[in-house]
Amino acid sequence: DTEVTQTPKHLVMGMTNKKSLKCEQHMGHRAMYWYKQKAKKPPELMFVYSYEKLSINESVPSRFSPECPNSSLLNLHLHALQPEDSALYLCASSPISTGNTDTQYFGPGTRLTVL
Amino acid sequence: GENVEQHPSTLSVQEGDSAVIKCTYSDSASNYFPWYKQELGKRPQLIIDIRSNVGEKKDQRIAVTLNKTAKHFSLHITETQPEDSAVYFCAARPGDMRFGAGTRLTVKP
Numbered sequence: 001d002t003e004v005t006q007t008p009k010h011l012v013m014g015m016t017n018k019k020s021l022k023c024e025q026h027m028g029h030r031a032m033y034w035y036k037q038k039a040k041k042p043p044e045l046m047f048v049y050s051y052e053k054l055s056i057n058e059s060v061p062s063r064f065s066p067e068c069p070n071s072s073l074l075n076l077h078l079h080a081l082q083p084e085d086s087a088l089y090l091c092a093s094s095p096i097s098t099g100n101t102d103t104q105y106f107g108p109g110t111r112l113t114v115l
Numbered sequence: 116g117e118n119v120e121q122h123p124s125t126l127s128v129q130e131g132d133s134a135v136i137k138c139t140y141s142d143s144a145s146n147y148f149p150w151y152k153q154e155l156g157k158r159p160q161l162i163i164d165i166r167s168n169v170g171e172k173k174d175q176r177i178a179v180t181l182n183k184t185a186k187h188f189s190l191h192i193t194e195t196q197p198e199d200s201a202v203y204f205c206a207a208r209p210g211d212m213r214f215g216a217g218t219r220l221t222v223k224p
Contacts, residue, residue: 042204042214056211103149104212106158
């Protein structure tokens with residue numbers, strides 16, 4: 001398996017809802033990432049997990065809560081989001097986190113709309 | 116931290132022509148430079164990358180050149196085809212990967 005998968009593909013939620021985004025990879029990669037991408041903008045890094053431990057949190061609001069249950073899975077729990085949080089949420093993985101030359105492979109993303 | 120600038124923001128070429136996109140970076144420690152292609156509504160897909168110990172890399176119609184002294188790298192697409200139309204992002208790392216702002220390439224048939 002050489003792909004990163006994400007579910008759901010689309011998600012519409014209200015500002016009081018709690019939802020979760022899921023990401024999975026079976027390439028044996030030990031680093032996983034969450035990015036947020038607004039329309040016509042590049043991906044912005046949110047979180048990095050290295051060996052299932054959170055290594056980087058790019059000052060993301062607490063209404064976004066990441067979780068890495070094991071080396072293949074990455075979740076992003078969402079609670080009390082704002083309409084400006086509507087975006088494409090991309091998951092990526094790479095062989096290791098601290099290496100300077102590790103290629104990141106992206107999942108297809110979850111298109112999130114907050115009403 | 117790393118700052119990556121990308122030019123042009125939009126590029127329109129005729130089918131069969133060449134396209135060149137340029138990026139500059141600020142962190143002299145950066146040693147990995149990938150290029151991603153993103154079609155509308157799709158994921159960013161790695162199309163080519165280069166490491167700092169190499170000055171040029173080619174894969175069929177796509178090539179990337181790196182000038183470490185000047186801190187810039189470029190993507191070259193030859194014999195462009197309509198299916199090359201997409202947004203292209205450059206990026207640089209060590210550490211966190213920082214993306215350029217993107218170039219929207221349109222190849223007119």
